[in-house]
Amino acid sequence: MTSRLRAAFDRARAENRAALVVYLCGGDPDLATTPALLDAIARAGADVIELGIPFSDPTADGPVIQEASARARKAGATARGVLDALASWRRSKSPHADRPVVVFGYYNPILRMGDAAFARAARNAGADGLLVVDLPPEEAGTLADACEAEAMDLVPLLAPTSSDARIALAGTRARGFVYYVSTAGVTGAGGVDFDAAAARARTISDRLHLPVAVGFGVSSPDDARRVAAHADGVVVGSAVVRAIAGGDAAGAPARVAQLVRDLRGACGRA
Amino acid sequence: MSSPTTAGWFGPFGGRYVAETLVAALDELEAAWRDARADGAFLHELDRLLSTYVGRPTPLYHAERLSDDVARTAGRRAGTIRVWLKREDLAHTGAHKINNTIGQVLLARRMGKPRVIAETGAGQHGVATATACALFGLRCEVFMGELDVARQAPNVLRMELLGAQVHPVRAGSRTLKDAMNEALRDWVTHVRTTHYCVGSVAGPHPYPSLVRELQSVIGREARAQLFAATGRSPDAVVACVGGGSNAMGIFATFVDDPGSSAVRLFGVEAAGHGIDTNEHAATLSRGSVGVLHGAKSYVLQDEDGQILEAHSISAGLDYPGVGPEHSFLRDSGRARYLAVTDSDALAAFSSLARTEGILCALETAHAIAALPRIVAELPERHEGLDVLVSLSGRGDKDLATVRDWRERTGAAS
Numbered sequence: 001m002t003s004r005l006r007a008a009f010d011r012a013r014a015e016n017r018a019a020l021v022v023y024l025c026g027g028d029p030d031l032a033t034t035p036a037l038l039d040a041i042a043r044a045g046a047d048v049i050e051l052g053i054p055f056s057d058p059t060a061d062g063p064v065i066q067e068a069s070a071r072a073r074k075a076g077a078t079a080r081g082v083l084d085a086l087a088s089w090r091r092s093k094s095p096h097a098d099r100p101v102v103v104f105g106y107y108n109p110i111l112r113m114g115d116a117a118f119a120r121a122a123r124n125a126g127a128d129g130l131l132v133v134d135l136p137p138e139e140a141g142t143l144a145d146a147c148e149a150e151a152m153d154l155v156p157l158l159a160p161t162s163s164d165a166r167i168a169l170a171g172t173r174a175r176g177f178v179y180y181v182s183t184a185g186v187t188g189a190g191g192v193d194f195d196a197a198a199a200r201a202r203t204i205s206d207r208l209h210l211p212v213a214v215g216f217g218v219s220s221p222d223d224a225r226r227v228a229a230h231a232d233g234v235v236v237g238s239a240v241v242r243a244i245a246g247g248d249a250a251g252a253p254a255r256v257a258q259l260v261r262d263l264r265g266a267c268g269r270a
Numbered sequence: 271m272s273s274p275t276t277a278g279w280f281g282p283f284g285g286r287y288v289a290e291t292l293v294a295a296l297d298e299l300e301a302a303w304r305d306a307r308a309d310g311a312f313l314h315e316l317d318r319l320l321s322t323y324v325g326r327p328t329p330l331y332h333a334e335r336l337s338d339d340v341a342r343t344a345g346r347r348a349g350t351i352r353v354w355l356k357r358e359d360l361a362h363t364g365a366h367k368i369n370n371t372i373g374q375v376l377l378a379r380r381m382g383k384p385r386v387i388a389e390t391g392a393g394q395h396g397v398a399t400a401t402a403c404a405l406f407g408l409r410c411e412v413f414m415g416e417l418d419v420a421r422q423a424p425n426v427l428r429m430e431l432l433g434a435q436v437h438p439v440r441a442g443s444r445t446l447k448d449a450m451n452e453a454l455r456d457w458v459t460h461v462r463t464t465h466y467c468v469g470s471v472a473g474p475h476p477y478p479s480l481v482r483e484l485q486s487v488i489g490r491e492a493r494a495q496l497f498a499a500t501g502r503s504p505d506a507v508v509a510c511v512g513g514g515s516n517a518m519g520i521f522a523t524f525v526d527d528p529g530s531s532a533v534r535l536f537g538v539e540a541a542g543h544g545i546d547t548n549e550h551a552a553t554l555s556r557g558s559v560g561v562l563h564g565a566k567s568y569v570l571q572d573e574d575g576q577i578l579e580a581h582s583i584s585a586g587l588d589y590p591g592v593g594p595e596h597s598f599l600r601d602s603g604r605a606r607y608l609a610v611t612d613s614d615a616l617a618a619f620s621s622l623a624r625t626e627g628i629l630c631a632l633e634t635a636h637a638i639a640a641l642p643r644i645v646a647e648l649p650e651r652h653e654g655l656d657v658l659v660s661l662s663g664r665g666d667k668d669l670a671t672v673r674d675w676r677e678r679t680g681a682a683s
Contacts, residue, residue, distance in 0.1 A: 056576040057447065057562065059454040060289045066441060078574040107287055108561045112575030134287045134561070159291035161461065166293065184291050185459040 004100040004128045005153050005176030008047040009211035009232055017268040018228035021213050022046040022260055023104060023237030025068035026085060027054055027077020029249045034085035035092065037244065040253035042096035045264035048177075048213075050131065050235070051086055053079045053105030060106075060133040062188035064238040068245065079109040079118070083125035090126035100128040102155055102176075107135045110143065119146035129153035129176050137169050144173050155179055158204060158212075160197075171208035177233060180204060182216045188238030192217035198230035205232055221266035228267045236263055278475025281602065283594035286474040287561045292454075295461045300476040302381045307483070312376065319372050323405070326369075326487065329357045330495035330658075335625040336638075340657075343642035350654045351645055354504070355661040356492040356520060359630060365663030366488060366516045367398035371467055373484040375402035378465035385409045385460065388467045389453040391418055391446035391512065392586035392633065393425025394663055395469030400434035402467075410434040413452045415445040418585045425667050443579035446512075446589045450563050470513025471593030474564030478518075478593050485519025492658055493523050500656060503533055505648055509660035510637040511537040511607065512551070512587035514596045516662035525604065534606070534648065537596060538640040540582030541609035549581035552609040553592040554600050567594040583612040583671060584632035586663075608643060610636040616675055619665065631663035632671065 012019035022041050026034055034051075041049055054072040058065060083103070090097055103122050110118040110132065122130060129152050135143065137156060147154040153176030158167055161184060170178060182197035183189050197214050205212040213233025218224055220239070227234045236259075243259045244252045277300075278284050286296060306312040320326040333353045341351040358366035371388075378386050386408050390396030396412040403410035412429055416438045419426055429436050442448040450473075457466040468477040471485070489507075496504055507524060509517035517537050524530040542550035550556065553568050560569035562577055570578040570590035580590040599605035610618075615632055618639035623629050630638065637659055648655055665672070 056442065057451050059451045059563075060458065062455075070441075073576065078576075080574070108569075108571065108577070109575035111559075111561055111566075112571065112573070133289055134564070136286060136288065136290055136293050139285050139287055157290045159289070161291050161294040163294065166290070170290075181289075181291060184461050186455050189459070 003153050003176045005048060005102065006211070008100050009177055012047055013232065018231055019047040019211070019213065019233040020045060020264050020267050021048040021050060021215070021233050021235040022240055023050040023052060023235065024240055024244060025052040025054060025065060025072055026082030027072030027075060028068040028241070028244060029071060029252065030075040031077055031081050031085050033249045033252060034082065035089035036253045037256060038086070038089045039092065039094045039096055040257040041260050042099040044257040044260035046099065046260055049099060049101045050104040050237070051082065051101050053082050053103060053109055055106040055109060058106065060186055062186040062238060064188045064241050068241045079113065080121070083121055086127060087125040101126065102129040102131050103127045104131045105133070107132050115143045115146040116149070119143065119150045119152060123150035123152055127152060129155050131155040131157070131179060133157065157181055160184055160200065167204055167207060171210065174208065174210055177211040177213055178204060178208060179235065180212050180214050182214050182218070185216060187216055189217040194218070194223055194226040198227045201231040221262045224263050224266040228269060234267055280595040280598035283565070283567050283597040284475055284478060285566050286564060287566065288474045288564045289458055291458050291461060296474055296476065298381065302377055303476060303480055306377060306380060312380070316373055316376060320369065320487065324362045324368050324372060325360065327491040327495070328360050330492055330499070331355045331357055332499070333626050336622060339621065339625055340641045340645055344645040346645060346650070350650065352654055352656050353641065354496055354656060354658045356488060356658065358488060358516065358660060358662050359628070359664035363394070363398050363401050364666065365394040365398065365631065366485060366519060367395045367469060368401065369487055369519065370469065370481050370484045370515065371395070371398040371402040374465065374467045375399070375406055375408060378408060378467070379406050381465065383463060383465040385464045386467050387411050387413065387453050387456050387464055388469060389413050389446065389449040390469060391449065391588060392584065392631070393418065393422040393429065393667060394586060396434070396436070397425050397428045397432070399467050400429045400432035403434065404432045411437060413437050413439050413449040413456065415439050415443065415449045417444040418446065421671055422585055422667050423670065445585065447577065447580070454563070470515040471518045471595060472513040472563060472565060472591060478565065478595055481515050482518045482522055482595065485515050486522035488516065488519035488660060489521060489523040492520060496656065496658060502656065503530060504658035505651070505655040506534040506536060506644055507658045508536045508538065508637050508640065508644055510587060510633045510662060511539050511554070511592060511596060512589050512633065513591070514593040516660045518593060518595055520658070520660040521605065525599070535599065535604060536640065536644050537605055537607040538636045539607055539609045540584055540587035540636055541611040542581040544611055545609050550609065551580035551582040551587050551589060553590060554596060554607040555609045562591040565594045567597045568592055583675070584615065584636065586631065586633040587636065608640050610639040614639040616672065619672060628661070629665035630661055631665050632668045634662045
């Protein structure tokens, strides 16, 4: 069975464009706003949403997402709270509430709940996949089993430093898509060579026969256009978080929707 | 069973919980170390530097007045306890940390990495890394929590004088945990040109094994020195534990030798304001299993899996995690872990100064403070008991903290 994540990439490809993957940090600025943000991002045209679980020690994140994580925790967000916000959006009558969602985070909150319990809770909340930044394939066995049992995808990450052997390893259990980190760095990095990253993503995609989305440092429609020229998907995170944080909570859905529309417009291929 | 069964694991603890970008660098480091430790020329250079530059072997000193003090407090007769201090405070830069940094910086040079980064809590590891980098002409940048920059100001100046750049870290608890977060972020960004010189037996594989091996010189020397002095093995070995590198360094030779199973091992954590408060760093006494900074081990965390802020008056122990091998030694029962409060550590600091003329680091003072409790657990022995203590560092860096504490508590002497 094709997963909803895989189907989102297939649909974008059929429309001759890259899939737009949008990250937001769950619970930022507060959990009450998260369902409205999910809906605004889906309505504005994101093909896949990455919903971040805040963590105290986000070692793979740059300052923008670190601060979002800290704001969310200060406002009381927990892993369960973020999954509840997802469930609440899934239950809403919005016509966009069936958009695929990947729960994105660090391993410790998952381990704390237990791999199987977390996978079940995420699935019950309506997640389509998990992406765990600090869980390379060697350590991901039990969580991969748990995801498989819940018919969820565990999305692997690959990086510019990944060898051919590691690319093959990541591909062995991947089903939905692969996340390619554009540059050696943290989220929100600057000075990324998007053309090189997109070309590398293309190579990986051809090798693994899976869609590959490129993230880290994609912040403008222009960046997105360069990635979309070759890659199957474009991930935007820090820029979205900045838009959410750039004013009051009530106005956040409108602000982020505008950015997502602009990014979506840049995902088409000539 | 005590060394990793498969590479990087100590029973169920250890592993490599890191971003994909770093895996290649960890593989490279592991391979470089495997290669170097089989290379006679490398080992010869390391030995030469440890003896001519670091000042090894460090002395093993029989602290007679402290021994009597400990015996009295533990309710034992004077003369039945012999406390032996392994004087790592007399190593160059004033702590055991240099054993590790000389080795790792030699490795960095061998790997062709021109830049070295480090995290530091008390500043001792930062100073030791800056020293080794100065020795080999490598660029050095050190990440240090803003709170630690303030409470360990002399070490910040020392690092700068040694040519290192110190980056104060303002995130989170502004202590060692956040310094390590920031070092990991820097490493992932500059991974091709930079070696991350981890300062403890923590972090992703191969660091817990690499740092253990580089620090194991402490225990090997001490064991031989004690044997030369007494003809016997110690009854107990005691060390303070933050991340746990001086403790693993002095434990390793006893852990690895099945014939030493009667030698009791004691780690002493920081109880801060008390392990029943929310302000302590007693990870092994009060923590639960989690993943922090690349390894599975005991951590201080809440119900949601968020890492808690630790507290200790000693910056080097102020860490909510611990090296994975200590978690394994705890669960297997091979080592026992106790916790000592800020105020008991400060009292031990003063008492060691008065009885032996040694100003030790506040980290080390935790191990000294635990000695009466440890001795009380040991069976009496007619010929007396030999207790080996890692005197991990000297206390110059802590004088401002001790002065503030004396003023606050009105301690007259």
